[in-house]
Amino acid sequence: MSFDCAIIGAGPAGCAAALYLSRAGRTAVLLDRATFPRRKTCGEGIMPEGVEVLRELDLYAEAAALGRTFRGVAWTTRDGRHASCRFPAGEGLAAPREELDHLLLRRAAAAPGVRVFEGRAARGVERTAEGVRVSLDAGELSARRLIAADGASSPSLRALGVPRRAPARPRFGLAARLKGVGTGDLVEVFLIDGGELYLTPLPGEGRVAAALLLERRALAPAPGVREETFWRLARAHPALRERLRRATLDTPVAGLGPLAAAPSRCEDGPWLAAGDAAGAVDPLVGDGIGLALRTGRLAAEEIDAALRGEGRHGRYTRRRRELLRPKRRLARCVLALSRRPLLARAVLAALRAYPPAFSALLAG
Ligand SMILES: Cc1cc2nc3c(=O)[nH]c(=O)nc-3n(C[C@H](O)[C@H](O)[C@H](O)COP(=O)(O)OP(=O)(O)OC[C@H]3O[C@@H](n4cnc5c(N)ncnc54)[C@H](O)[C@@H]3O)c2cc1C
Numbered sequence: 001m002s003f004d005c006a007i008i009g010a011g012p013a014g015c016a017a018a019l020y021l022s023r024a025g026r027t028a029v030l031l032d033r034a035t036f037p038r039r040k041t042c043g044e045g046i047m048p049e050g051v052e053v054l055r056e057l058d059l060y061a062e063a064a065a066l067g068r069t070f071r072g073v074a075w076t077t078r079d080g081r082h083a084s085c086r087f088p089a090g091e092g093l094a095a096p097r098e099e100l101d102h103l104l105l106r107r108a109a110a111a112p113g114v115r116v117f118e119g120r121a122a123r124g125v126e127r128t129a130e131g132v133r134v135s136l137d138a139g140e141l142s143a144r145r146l147i148a149a150d151g152a153s154s155p156s157l158r159a160l161g162v163p164r165r166a167p168a169r170p171r172f173g174l175a176a177r178l179k180g181v182g183t184g185d186l187v188e189v190f191l192i193d194g195g196e197l198y199l200t201p202l203p204g205e206g207r208v209a210a211a212l213l214l215e216r217r218a219l220a221p222a223p224g225v226r227e228e229t230f231w232r233l234a235r236a237h238p239a240l241r242e243r244l245r246r247a248t249l250d251t252p253v254a255g256l257g258p259l260a261a262a263p264s265r266c267e268d269g270p271w272l273a274a275g276d277a278a279g280a281v282d283p284l285v286g287d288g289i290g291l292a293l294r295t296g297r298l299a300a301e302e303i304d305a306a307l308r309g310e311g312r313h314g315r316y317t318r319r320r321r322e323l324l325r326p327k328r329r330l331a332r333c334v335l336a337l338s339r340r341p342l343l344a345r346a347v348l349a350a351l352r353a354y355p356p357a358f359s360a361l362l363a364g
Contacts, residue, residue, distance in 0.1 A: 002141070002142045002143060002144075003027045003028055003029045003115070003141070003142075003143040003144075004021070004026040004027045004028060004143065004144050004145065004303075004307055005017075005021055005026060005027070005028045005029075005143055005144065005145045005146065005147060005300075005303050006028070006029050006031070006132060006134050006141060006142075006143035006145075006146050006147070007021075007028055007029065007030045007031065007146075007147045007149055008031050008122045008125075008134065008146070008147070008148055008149060008150045008156045009031070009032060009148070009149035009150035009151055009156075009275070009277065010030050010031070010032035010034075010036070010101075010104075010105050010108065010116065010118070010149075011032075011040070011101060011149060011151060011275060011276075011292060012100075012101065012104060012275065012289050012292035012293050012296065013147075013149035013274040013275025013276070013277070013292035013293070013295055013296040013299075014030055014032070014108075014147065014149035014150075014274070014275070014296065015030070015101070015104035015105055015107070015108045015296070016053065016057070016104070016274075016292070016293040016294075016296030016297050016300070017147045017149060017274055017296040017297070017299050017300045017303075018030045018108040018111060018114045018116075018300075019057055019104075019107060019108055019111055019114075019300075020296070020297050020300030020301065020304075021113070021114070021300045021303065021304065022108075022111035022112050022113050022114050023111075024300065024301075024304040025113070026113060026300075026303070026304060026307065027113040027114075027115075028113060028114050028115075029114075029115045029116075029117065029141060029143065030105075030108055030109075030114060030115070030116045030117070031116075031117045031120050031121075031122055031134070031136070032105075032116075032117070032118055032119075032120070033119070033120065033121035033122070034118065034119065035118045035119040036098075036101065036102045036105050036118055037098035037099060037101070037102040038098060038101070039097065039098050039251070039254065040097040040098070040101065041173060041174075041175045041254040041255065041256040042097045042175055042209070042211070042283075042288070042289070043175060043187075043198045043200050043209050043210075043211035043283065043286060044094050044095060044096060044097055044100075044177075044200055044202065044209035045070065045092055045093075045094045045187050045198075045200040045209065045286050046092055046093045046094070046095070046100075046289045046290055047087075047092050047285075047286055047287045047290045048087050048089060048090030048091060048092055049090075049287070049290050049294065050287065050289050050290020050291075050293050050294070051090060051091065051092065051093050051290075052090065053290065053293040053294055053297065054093070054293070057107070059103065059104070059107060062103055063093060063095060063100060063103060064093060066095040066096065066099045066100060066103065066203075067093045067094050067095030067096075067100070067202070067203060068093070068094050068095075068201055068202055068203045069091045069092065069093055069094075069185070070091065070092045070093075070094055070185050070186055070187055070200065070201055071086050071087060071091050071092070071185045071186060072084060072085050072086035072087050072185075072186050072187075073085060073186060073187045073188075073189060073286075074186045074187070074188045074189065075189045075191070075348055075351075076188070076189070076190050076191070076237075076239050077191050077341065077344050077345050077348055078191055078192065078193070078237065078238070078341055079238075079341075079345065080238060080239055081344075081345050081348045081349065082348070082352075083348040083349075083351045083352040084186055085351070092187070092286075094187075094200045094201060094202050094209060095202075095203075096177070096202065096209075100289075105118070117136075120136050120137065121136065121137050122134050122135070122136060122150070122155070122156055122159075123135045123136060123137055123159075124159045125146065125148075125156050125159045125160055125271075127160075127269060127270060127271075128142065130142065130144060131143050131144040131145055131146070131270045132144075132145070132146040132270050132271065134146070134156075144270065144307060145270050145271065145272075145303045145306060145307065146270055146271040146272075147271070147272055147273070147274055147296075147299045147300075147303065148160075148271060148272070148273040148274070148277045148278075149273070149274045149275050149277055149292075149296065149299075150277050151275070151276050151277060152256065152259070152261060152276040152277070152280055153261075154263065154273065154276075154277035156277070157263050157273060157277060160268075160271065162263045162264055162265060162268075163263070163264050164261050164262065164263050164264075165261060165262060165264070166258035166259075166260070166261040167258070167259075167260050167261075167282075169215060170215075170216060170257065170258035170259070170260075171195065171213055171214060171215055171216075171257065171258065171259045171260070171282060172213075172214050172215075172216065172219060172255065172256070172257030172258060172259065173211060173212065173213050173214070173255065173256045173257055173259055173283060174211070174212040174214070174226060174229065174230050174253055174254070174255050175209065175210065175211040175212070175253070175254055175255075175256075176210055176230060176249050176250070176251050176252065176253040176254065177202065177207065177208070177209055177210070177249070177250035177251040178207070178208050178209075178210050178244075178247045178248065178249060178250055179204075179206055179207055179247065179248050179249075179250045180206045180246045180247045180248055181199065181206050181207075181208045181210075181243065181244065181247045182206060182243070183199060183201040183206075183208055184201070185201065186201075187199070187200045187201075187286060189284075190237045190239060190240060191237075191337075191338055191341070191344055192212075192218075192233055192234075192236055192237050193218065193236070194214050194215045194217055194218025194233075195212060195213050195214035195215060195218050195233075195338065196212070196213050196284060196338055197210065197211070197212050197233070197234050197237065197240070198210065198211045198212075198213070198284075198286070207250060210230075210234065211283065212230060212233055212234065213259065213282070213283055213284055214233070218233060226252075226253040226254075226255050227249070227252075227253050230253045231244075259280065259282055259283060260279070260280050260281060260282045260331075261279070261280070262278075262279030262280070263277070263278065263279060265317070266278040266279065266316070266317055266320060267302075267313070267314075267316045267317055272299045272302060272303065272316050273299075274292070274295040274296045274298070274299040275288075275291070275292035275295055275296060276288065276292065278295060278320065281324060281327045281328055281331050282331045282335060284331055284334050284335065284338070285327045285330050285331050285334070287327055291323070291324065291327065294323055295320055295323065298316065298319055298320060298323065299316065302315065302316040302319075
């Protein structure tokens with residue numbers, strides 16, 4: 001079997017790439033080792049720029065029916081200082097990942113020129129004279145180009161011999177859905193010792209997505225006992241002790257890390273990497289899904305240009321860097337605040353006093 005493009009990984013990045021390639025009249029094969037619907041460790045909120053891509057793909061109405069909108073972000077420091085901000089434009093959307101990703105996959109499977117194989121892991125990738133050969137658990141397929149969209153650990157980039165590096169102070173994520181937690185229409189962020197807790201309102205009375213982003217030291221002394229660690233850290237914040245008293249788990253606690261690992265390069269010859277495979281921004285900016293959709297779109301544009309003979313090596317890397325720059329800047333600022341409680345207090349007080357600064361920060 002031969003295609004214009006093989007896409008490994010059918011998360012938001014892979015599905016967006018397949019849908020945009022189809023719009024460009026290309027053939028693509030989209031592979032995922034999982035059978036959908038599958039779970040994904042995530043805080044489940046899509047920021048307004050990601051929501052725009054769903055609109056562009058005519059997916060918004062169906063995605064919105066699965067989820068709940070939110071209008072901004074609120075921050076609370078360890079000593080209870082509080083500041084909140086509404087998005088300057090648009091609104092966010094929170095939806096259970098297994099449902100959202102399944103919707104994207106079904107749309108990709110229905111798109112002209114796209115073949116989808118679920119439950120088929122890519123076992124190896126080789127460059128050939130014509131492009132790439134992907135070996136599967138049974139059989140193989142070839143394509144003129146490849147998009148690696150296989151998530152934060154990207155086995156396909158490993159198979160291509162591309163090294164991956166975690167940040168110097170690695171962070172780890174724990175996520176679960178909770179019931180019995182009152183919320184409004186904001187994502188709430190609570191600074192805790194060694195990280196942050198995010199609560200994102202989901203459809204269903206008192207249902208939220210909860211994500212903890214933590215430094216390694218915060219996971220000690222029980223790194224293996226996820227559920228215990230999750231409740232110990234979440235309830236350690238004074239503002240949450242009472243609020244989470246009656247909360248229960250709606251899903252098991254899932255873990256992932258180290259976060260924000262990045263490959264040494266995200267394009268070379270016939271392949272490009274998109275989404276987390278190309279290097280994630282720390283999830284504290286809450287925009288991994290949006291960036292996966294947007295880099296999936298960018299990868300499809302560059303592959304289409306390359307197949308027309310108009311590709312230029314390095315252009316995807318530059319365009320992707322531009323796209324990520326404001327998010328990386330925001331991640332650096334927020335991480336600095338999360339690690340310095342006194343500074344966080346002062347900055348939150350300033351943002352409260354001057355809300356437009358908060359909006360500008362959120363808008364990147
Ligand atoms: C704790 C935590 C909280 C987060 N919270 C948020 C949030 O609130 N909002 C937000 O926008 N982002 C959040 N993120 C980030 C977000 O989840 C990711 O950025 C996003 O899922 C990236 O999408 P992707 O398509 O690149 O990869 P993924 O969604 O990871 O998809 C990759 C796919 O590749 C498949 N795959 C892997 N290996 C193979 C193989 N060998 N062969 C075939 N298929 C393969 C996998 O099965 C998977 O389906 C969070 C992340 C963490 C860890």
